[in-house]
Each structure stands twice: as C-alpha cells, then as structure tokens.
Amino acid sequence: MNTQVLINTASALVADDKGLLAMDESTPTCNKRFAALGIPQTEVARRAYREMIVTTPKLGECISGAILYDETIRQKTKEGTSFLNVLIDSNIIPGIKVDMGAKELAGHPGEKITEGLDGLRERLAEYHEMGARFAKWRAVIAIGEGIPTQCCLEGNAHTLARYAALCQEAGLVPIVEPEVLMEGTHTLDRCLEVTQEVLRIVFIQLGCQRVLLEGMILKPAMVLPGSGCPTQASVDEVADATVDCLLQAVPATVPGIAFLSGGQSAQLASARLNAMNLRFKSRAPWALAFSFARAVQQPALELWLGDAANVKAAQQALLHRARCNTAARRGEYTAAMEDG
Numbered sequence: 001m002n003t004q005v006l007i008n009t010a011s012a013l014v015a016d017d018k019g020l021l022a023m024d025e026s027t028p029t030c031n032k033r034f035a036a037l038g039i040p041q042t043e044v045a046r047r048a049y050r051e052m053i054v055t056t057p058k059l060g061e062c063i064s065g066a067i068l069y070d071e072t073i074r075q076k077t078k079e080g081t082s083f084l085n086v087l088i089d090s091n092i093i094p095g096i097k098v099d100m101g102a103k104e105l106a107g108h109p110g111e112k113i114t115e116g117l118d119g120l121r122e123r124l125a126e127y128h129e130m131g132a133r134f135a136k137w138r139a140v141i142a143i144g145e146g147i148p149t150q151c152c153l154e155g156n157a158h159t160l161a162r163y164a165a166l167c168q169e170a171g172l173v174p175i176v177e178p179e180v181l182m183e184g185t186h187t188l189d190r191c192l193e194v195t196q197e198v199l200r201i202v203f204i205q206l207g208c209q210r211v212l213l214e215g216m217i218l219k220p221a222m223v224l225p226g227s228g229c230p231t232q233a234s235v236d237e238v239a240d241a242t243v244d245c246l247l248q249a250v251p252a253t254v255p256g257i258a259f260l261s262g263g264q265s266a267q268l269a270s271a272r273l274n275a276m277n278l279r280f281k282s283r284a285p286w287a288l289a290f291s292f293a294r295a296v297q298q299p300a301l302e303l304w305l306g307d308a309a310n311v312k313a314a315q316q317a318l319l320h321r322a323r324c325n326t327a328a329r330r331g332e333y334t335a336a337m338e339d340g
C-alpha cells in the first residue's frame, strides 16, 4: 500500500474549495429518475445523459472528482473518447461506486445491509487498472420506532471498514458513506444522536481494520429533522447540529467530509453547506465539502429531458449548481446567486 498516494488523492479531492459529483446512480435508480420525467429508460439515453454531464465546459473548476457507475465507467462519448479520459482531461479524478446495493437485513424489519464484499478485491484491481483513483460504498441507516438496532449499526460499520481496507490495499481512496436517512418523523436531536452513534461505531471498525484515516473521505448526511417532522430547523440550526455532531465523532486526521444531499432541495443543500463553512471553517479540523448527486444534477436533468437540443441549457444548470456549492465551501454562497 502506497500511503502517500492515498493521502495525496484524498487531499486533492477536497482541495481548492471543490467537491465531488456523485453521478453513480445504479441503472435502476437512474431509470427511476428518467421515468419520473418521461425519458426513455435505455442504455442509449443513460449514455447520452452521462455524456452531457462529463462534457460540461469548466466543470473541473468546481468538481475535483466524479463518482461513476460500472456501466458509465465503460462508456464513451459519441466521438469515441472514454468518459474516463474526458474527466481526466478536465482535471477531474475518476471514482467508482463499488457496493452492490442495500438489501433487507434478515430478521430486522425496516433495516438494510449493504452487499458487495465478495470478489471486491478483484473488481477494485480492475477499476484501478482502468484509471479510477477512489471508490464509494453507501450504507443506509433508517430512523424509526426501535430502529436503528445495534445489529444494523455494527453490521454496516464492519462492512464499510472491510471495503475501505480493501480499497486502500488497491490504491483507491475509500469514500465511506454511512447515510442516515431523512425519511421519518424524528426530530433534529434524534438524528444527531443516531448520527453520532453511527459515526462512533464506524470509526471503531475503521480502526480495527487498520484503515489509514488520512487516506479516506467521510460522506455523511447532514444532521436534519426527519422530512415528516412537524418541527423543521433553520439553516443555522442544521449547520450547528451537523458540525457539533461531527466534532464529537470524526477524528481530526480525516482530511475531508463530503456531504450527500439526501433529497434536500438543491438550494437548501447549498445554503446549509454555506452556513457550516461560514460558522466553522476556521475551526473545523477537516474540509467541509460536498458529494451531491440530486442537489447538483436534478435541475440539469429536468432541463435535458433526453433531448440533444437541451444539452447546452442543462450543462449551464449543472455548472451553476457546481459553482454555488464551491461558493458554499468558501462561505460565499448567497440567495442572490440563484437570480437569473
């Protein structure tokens, strides 16, 4: 394991106020997003959509790394250039989603465990050979009556840590994503309590598996009240709860925390990231960055609609969101950026 390469990649992923673009929706998830907008759910349409994204001019000014899916990492532009090379030429580090999805956890109704460790060493070697330099694995934790259980937290943390160790062995920086879901009626305080417990167990397991903390990125959800909670929180309350929680649980040696958006609106995700950086950037030991999928891509997808005539407008919308989030990393995002 070349630790310096891992450290360099991890710090490059959060350098210069840039962030990650999670364009790694699995085929079923991508099809679901297409179906909602009447876009054909075909390989041809998915390739055209991802070409629109990776060829967005100036994307590399705001995006440090792009997370691809197995289908996408093998695809090319109409002219025949691999998406991997398009990204590398734009100064964007290619990454790859390597989990095989969250499945029902046996004996634990309402809870899931992420699969994909079998054969992972061989798959990581292939992706590294292709040019990927980091990877992603998502675990999901639901909050509800009697959940999450200790069994679910320990199972997912153990799996995330084994994935992370295998990534580092293969020369890939692991993005460690324990997503506490927003769905539910739980309060902000309950989300904070669960997130803190999740992170505490995840870092115990990362230690057990001898994962190099300087060579990984954490990808958590922001600490939010459930989407069905009658009491919602202000932007500053979310920023405070999120950073308070992370300060209790995330070692200072981790170079960066790159949030997922989790179904928040694009503008709220930017505003909350901005508030965190405005209030805590000078004191936080790690970079507070982004690794959004929906909060960067959804406005562009809604303009693109599968029509080549809309590519330019969609690319402008994508770049706009990327710029808003880079501004949020500097604490310089304002609602006025959304005008016009």
Ligand code: 13P
Pocket: 022, 138, 177, 260, 261, 262, 263, 291, 292, 293, 294, 295
């Ligand atoms: P969202 O930003 O849409 O939550 O997706 C992030 C992600 O990569 C989930 O694994």
